[in-house]
Amino acid sequence: MIKNVGIIGSGTMGSGIAQVAAAAGCLVTLFDVHQQALDSAKQSLEKITNRLVEKGRISSQEKDAIQNNIRYVNSLKELAHSDLTIEAIVENIEVKKKVFQELEGYVSDTCIIASNTSSLSIASIASVLKNPERCIGIHFFNPAPLMKLVEVIPAIQTSSQVLATSQTTIENWKKVVAVAKDTPGFIVNRVARPFYGEALRIYEEGIADFATIDHAVKSVGGFKMGPFQLMDFIGNDVNYTVTQTVFEAFYNDPRYKPSFTQKRFAEAGYLGRKSGKGFYDYSQGAKLPVPENNPVLLNSILDRILVMLINEAADALFLNIASAKDIDAAMTKGVNYPKGLLAWADEKSIDWCVKQLDTLYNHYHEDRYRCSALLRTMNLKNETFF
Numbered sequence: 001m002i003k004n005v006g007i008i009g010s011g012t013m014g015s016g017i018a019q020v021a022a023a024a025g026c027l028v029t030l031f032d033v034h035q036q037a038l039d040s041a042k043q044s045l046e047k048i049t050n051r052l053v054e055k056g057r058i059s060s061q062e063k064d065a066i067q068n069n070i071r072y073v074n075s076l077k078e079l080a081h082s083d084l085t086i087e088a089i090v091e092n093i094e095v096k097k098k099v100f101q102e103l104e105g106y107v108s109d110t111c112i113i114a115s116n117t118s119s120l121s122i123a124s125i126a127s128v129l130k131n132p133e134r135c136i137g138i139h140f141f142n143p144a145p146l147m148k149l150v151e152v153i154p155a156i157q158t159s160s161q162v163l164a165t166s167q168t169t170i171e172n173w174k175k176v177v178a179v180a181k182d183t184p185g186f187i188v189n190r191v192a193r194p195f196y197g198e199a200l201r202i203y204e205e206g207i208a209d210f211a212t213i214d215h216a217v218k219s220v221g222g223f224k225m226g227p228f229q230l231m232d233f234i235g236n237d238v239n240y241t242v243t244q245t246v247f248e249a250f251y252n253d254p255r256y257k258p259s260f261t262q263k264r265f266a267e268a269g270y271l272g273r274k275s276g277k278g279f280y281d282y283s284q285g286a287k288l289p290v291p292e293n294n295p296v297l298l299n300s301i302l303d304r305i306l307v308m309l310i311n312e313a314a315d316a317l318f319l320n321i322a323s324a325k326d327i328d329a330a331m332t333k334g335v336n337y338p339k340g341l342l343a344w345a346d347e348k349s350i351d352w353c354v355k356q357l358d359t360l361y362n363h364y365h366e367d368r369y370r371c372s373a374l375l376r377t378m379n380l381k382n383e384t385f386f
């Protein structure tokens with residue numbers, strides 16, 4: 001039973017994870033090297049929990065319990081009594097390795113040491129520990145208190161006991177766990193790539209403008225946000241870097257190739273909402289562009305982005321990155337897709353998916369449009385995912 005939880009880094013993710021663990025009744029010790037980061041984590045937690053009381057989501061006793069369950073500390077040694085530690089500091093492997101080595105010197109032999117990294121190899125982080133079997137990836141989504149999904153990533157060194165305890169603990173924190181293999185992007189950041197990449201490609205070919213592509217994805221596909229809106233929300237700098245990292249980690253697989261369009265937007269400082277301008281203009285009084293409303297065009301845009309997403313999800317299953325159930329849960333609970341991609345493939349039919357992909361491949365002769373071997377085999381055998 002995990003009672004004492006140590007969190008390293010009190011930024012966006014660390015403070016959110018601390019709130020989740022404290023709300024589930026754990027005693028949380030939140031550490032940061034910067035006093036200012038600790039102060040602002042404390043202030044924002046007070047603000048958030050007060051608002052939850054105002055909205056009637058929690059009682060004022062629950063608010064007090066959450067606040068009292070978190071201790072803010074500026075020394076790593078204070079995490080000595082932890083049963084589980086989750087690290088959420090800068091995304092830099094050398095810095096993380098140094099902190100993990102120091103931490104192992106303070107905690108008990110049974111303490112689980114986890115990282116919230118989005119892109120680094122868990123095996124590599126674990127390798128610096130004397131006892132690497134205790135290391136695991138526990139990847140929350142932003143904002144951690146709201147997003148239901150947590151990817152749990154055992155490294156090749158991780159013991160089955162550590163995996164089982166981590167999984168149960170996160171489920172006790174009222175989250176949905178998807179277990180993923182320690183590969184670049186885990187589930188969500190891998191499977192979601194075509195949502196951005198194929199939308200950018202459709203724009204680059206001059207098939208439609210940003211507003212029309214977003215409109216197709218939302219009105220025909222039922223997604224809450226279009227790809228260009230979402231890239232503006234995430235930030236073109238951040239989204240471009242994730243794409244580039246995944247592309248390089250996959251030894252330049254053309255399926256994950258980053259886009260010049262997005263690179264230029266990032267270079268120009270058109271980062272999206274945070275800079276006031278991205279694919280859209282966020283300045284006061286700016287007019288929203290009007291999308292085209294041709295149903296044939298809108299359907300063809302959605303079909304192309306959707307089938308590329310389905311292909312990615314199918315390939316993740318083919319390569320045993322996660323189970324079909326976890327892949328679908330990851331996309332609906334981690335990035336709010338309206339349906340799981342594999343369930344969507346069943347609905348459209350596997351034959352439809354193969355034909356769409358083969359049409360794209362035959363037209364472009366580019367490797368990025370190759371159909372997953374799993375879809376092809378399933379089609380021959382008349383199988384479905386669920």
Ligand code: NAI
Pocket residue numbers: 008009010011012013014031032033034037087088089090091092095099116117118119139140141142
């Ligand atoms: P952040 O920049 O908001 O917070 C990082 C915190 O770590 C800062 O308060 C900083 O003072 C502290 N810190 C830096 N070096 C430290 C050290 N050596 N010891 C102790 N504290 C240190 O970063 P954010 O966004 O919370 O990300 C943290 C981790 O979570 C990264 O690995 C990131 O890839 C991952 N992540 C981020 C997501 C996001 O959407 N922001 C989503 C999921 C994972």
